[in-house]
Amino acid sequence: MSPAHRPAVTVVGIGADGWNGLPAPSQDALRKAETLIGGARQLGLLPEECTGERVAWPSPLRPAVPGLLAAHAGRRVCVLASGDPMFYGIGRALTDVLGAGALRVLPHPSSVAYACARLGWPLEDTETVTLVGRPVANLVAALHDRRRVLVLSAGSTTPAEVAGLLRQGGFGPSRMHVLEQLGSEKERCTEGIADTWDEPPGDALNIVAVDCRITPDAVRLGCVPGLPDEAYDHDGQLTKRHVRAATLGALAPSPGELLWDIGGGSGSIAIEWMRAHRSCAAISVERDPARAERIARNADALGVPGLRVVTGAAPGALAGLPAPDAVFVGGGLTSHGLLEACWDVLPPGGRLVANTVTLESEAVLAGWHRRHGGDLVRLSAAHAAPVGGFTGWRQAMPVTQWSVRKETTGITPHSDRIATAANIPTGDER
Template identity: 65%
Template sequence: MSDPVTVVGIGADGWAGLSPAARRELEAAEVLMGSARQLALVPERGAERVAWPSPLLPALPALLDSHRGRRVCVLASGDPMFHGVGTTLVRLLGAGRVRVLPSPSSVSLACARLGWAADRAEVVSLVARPVETLHTVVHPGRRLLVLSEDGRTPAGVAALLTARGYGESPMTVLEHLGGAEERLISGTAGGWSLPAARDLNVVAVECRADAAAVPVPCLPGLPDEVFEHDGQLTKREVRAVTLSRLAPVPGELLWDVGAGAGSVAIEWMRGHRANRAIAIERDTARAERVSRNAAALGVPGLNVVTGAAPGALAGLETPDAVFVGGGVTVPGVVEDCWRALRPGGRLVANAVTVESEAVLASWYGRLGGDLVRLAVGRAAPVGGFTGWRSMMPVTIWTAVKPVEEER
């Protein structure tokens, strides 16, 4: 674009709620872009009106290019840089080519209506995301502000909370915030009966656990029983140590090779909402189980690849960390994982058999790193007494790829 694109945030109150500066930009625009709903909020001033196509993102670069040399103004809901199109435009054009004039966000308006401190509420967008995304933020005493996909979202939120044992949680649906049709509907998750609200809404939740609800902790090492599995599961004590060696940093990508139940990939993603993971599992039933576990534990975005390593690794995005939980003895698996790993990335591999331990010992001899054996005992009944039942020892090899090493 030869001229910067101006993005104007607009509320449900439309033209009346815009600042003088925002009105001037709209009046001077030659091309006005936005959703049909947003365009209807602005009076005709002679600009060509372009309603967003669906899907928007693939079409946006060509759409902008077709209006090169013209003064383009884009309408966005509320604050364009808060889950809005402003961030997309900056990513495409660069910050220097985008001018943003924000209005209050739906979160700001919701907190103002509810008397909530905005910095103490967890904001989760369910726009183009499954409702299961909420699982990671549902904890006793927490306040949630959910940005809805449409009018059916509140009922989905209520159903999820009730199934989790949070049916007593107060819920408020705030429709058309800031507009003439603004409406607040209150109730509890367990007693929610409204099948659909108006599409433009935010859901506010105060999480209250029922007496029988079992909170799911945030730190690595979730109880084994929260995962659906067939025995192929990295046990919680080993999992906690494994994740500490993988050392996740927000925004990084993990390969979980031989994922089993997917527990390591799932806990990696639960550590931060920006974390991503690819679970590679050759068994179809297990791969399907990984997807179910990911949804149940709040990370439905986990990418599950069904196939056997090393072949299934070809073409996958470069990982920041790799965990090999199964297939250590398969020729080429460790080699290909190490080759694919970005410089400075971490590789962690676990072994429970003599043969797989020998493979790790060989790699330790070649590349160094850290080799640890864990032996865990759990208390169990022995007649009328209590004794220790030992789990199979697990050998963990950790290596960091040198920054200067060629892949």
């Protein structure tokens, strides 16, 4: 390859087995590098024959990437990564900055590949959740009875945090394996049950494997919209289970999309939108500070701590927010300019769904339905309840729902909005 077409940066994956575990092309690239960039632990794995200038990543890492690469432009640069650089690794940040064509990536087996090999778990049937730079609550959405989950640890205390979360969520019977220094001579595996886990902190370089088992009395959090109402802390401002399922069906979340949830209440619509796929993001707008705090607590408890909560009244509180792919209006329909603001910001193909139980708001929705079409439906549910010594039906208040898809003339890409909307990192640079 001519110098003019040589990638600007070579990214080398390295494991706990260090230099001896690298294939010849990776070793050759590191020997020839004029600049070696990586974590202090990774740089320490290289022998003296790698003579390039060693530069440790600063903290925080991601904001420093463009400036650091610019400072070494024109040199042969190698960046070290743990395992596979493109699996929750630095490869994503480098691609964002330089573009894929400027990178040469030489991967190493990831810790996930090693863990599945040691445990005999098929990789395609195993969920992976990272807690590197993320709260432990991120694990909740991946917990389902008899499923297997691999947790990328943030450090030596992560196994105990995982065990605590499992006990709290009704998964105390789950078996845990903590695999340390995978691939090295110091490799070690500790196992036990979450309910009785009392192992002291071990090596910081570990991965936690969880074979999920749920207690019979735990609240089951399924994969589809319509979680049990008792899964939420609320003060009565909650879109009830059956209406919630119908609402999420109308909103139709797809991976990578952003939702505005206006009049968040308890946050149930935004939370279940985000539970639909790990890349879905949402912003919940709630004018009541106590309810806004409750939304954040519910988001943590139900495994989507990245939900962004904005405290304020719409439409004023919507100013400056990233444009959504879908909007749900659960309150404030009679507020002047609210529906106009939501409609104007939706891209072609965007969806708007609004629910109400009042005649005044129903009249507003009827007017918008006349102008823009869509579906106007009335949802009702009745629950069996005691009537003296017998059982009868108790009717809940009917909900009027308007759902509409903005006329399509071309879909606006949304992927660039997601990290900003959720206020979370787009990858774990390890």
